[in-house]
Amino acid sequence: xxxxxxxxxxxxxxxxxxxxxxxxxxxxxxxxxxxxxxxxxxxxxxxxxxxxxxxxxxxxxxxxxxxxxxxxxxxxxxxxxxxxxxxxxxxxxxxxxxxxxxxxxxxxxxxxxxxxxxxxxxxxxxxxxxxxxxxxxxxxxxxxxxxxxxxxxxxxxxxxxxxxxxxxxxxxxxxxxxxxxxxxxxxxxxxxxxxxxxxxxxxxxxxxxxxxxxxxxxxxxxxxxxxxxxxxxxxxxxxxxxxxxxxxxxxxxxxxxxxxxxxxxxxxxxxxxxxxxxxxxxxxxxxxxxxxxxxxxxxxxxxxxxxxxxxx
DNA sequence: TCTCCTCGAGATCT
DNA sequence: CTCGAGGAGA
Numbered sequence: 001x002x003x004x005x006x007x008x009x010x011x012x013x014x015x016x017x018x019x020x021x022x023x024x025x026x027x028x029x030x031x032x033x034x035x036x037x038x039x040x041x042x043x044x045x046x047x048x049x050x051x052x053x054x055x056x057x058x059x060x061x062x063x064x065x066x067x068x069x070x071x072x073x074x075x076x077x078x079x080x081x082x083x084x085x086x087x088x089x090x091x092x093x094x095x096x097x098x099x100x101x102x103x104x105x106x107x108x109x110x111x112x113x114x115x116x117x118x119x120x121x122x123x124x125x126x127x128x129x130x131x132x133x134x135x136x137x138x139x140x141x142x143x144x145x146x147x148x149x150x151x152x153x154x155x156x157x158x159x160x161x162x163x164x165x166x167x168x169x170x171x172x173x174x175x176x177x178x179x180x181x182x183x184x185x186x187x188x189x190x191x192x193x194x195x196x197x198x199x200x201x202x203x204x205x206x207x208x209x210x211x212x213x214x215x216x217x218x219x220x221x222x223x224x225x226x227x228x229x230x231x232x233x234x235x236x237x238x239x240x241x242x243x244x245x246x247x248x249x250x251x252x253x254x255x256x257x258x259x260x261x262x263x264x265x266x267x268x269x270x271x272x273x274x275x276x277x278x279x280x281x282x283x284x285x286x287x288x289x290x291x292x293x294x295x296x297x298x299x300x301x302x303x304x305x306x307x308x309x310x311x312x
Numbered sequence: 313t314c315t316c317c318t319c320g321a322g323a324t325c326t
Numbered sequence: 327c328t329c330g331a332g333g334a335g336a
Binding site: 028030031033034038041071074075106107108111114115137141149151167 | 326
């Protein structure tokens, strides 16, 4: 059988700076660092509500190739131990049932998510892994700026967290959980409130990729479905963000700039922009160029856009 | 001065 | 992957 890995993990969730009420702490062990060649051999997830662990899911996984000595030395996981373990294909559905749509929290969590995402794709789950996530590595770097390194073991040492038995996923989940709680309380103390921290660290201008939809089924007849859409200028009925959310919920894709992929450019008003003052925006110019070159791009007035979104 | 965009440095995961 | 520096354009 042949499987293709998506080069860009299109449906991957968003990296959040947030402190959700409920979340999933996650850690995996693998046979190496490369999601293409290496395999997952252990998954642990902790379900947390109001910062209290309420459920756990953990399993060893039998890889298709043997575990090499370096990894056995690092993790303590031997080929004998996984001999009778389920395959990744068997584990993923249960894993998904457990995590649902919860926000995932982990240390350098992109590593875990990329592995899981690709394995979902390989085993026939078209959407990959779409959960949004919070990275304790990112939080740690923002919070403990004077620390030289921000590896999990460095943050654990800083907060006096016991790391005996690290590099097994259950233990690493527990360490990550403790580190997260410490970071959270330190942030609260230093900034006065979590909200204050978030306000100061939120990206100044939101980007199209920072928005997601929770919808899983779309009306494929809607003119915006599966189209790539950019917006220029100010809309009268919605903020830019609201409009993008509507597009995503209708199954469209939002872009921050006009590209060769773009199908529609929605034309807002630039009259009040002190820089452009009614001149053509860079997006509009680009769209006109592409249209001349024969690309499949249409420039839509704001009203046509409202007509399109009301056809749901 | 402000915003958008590109690019490179540095660091982390098994 | 994330962040920040530095350039381009207005």
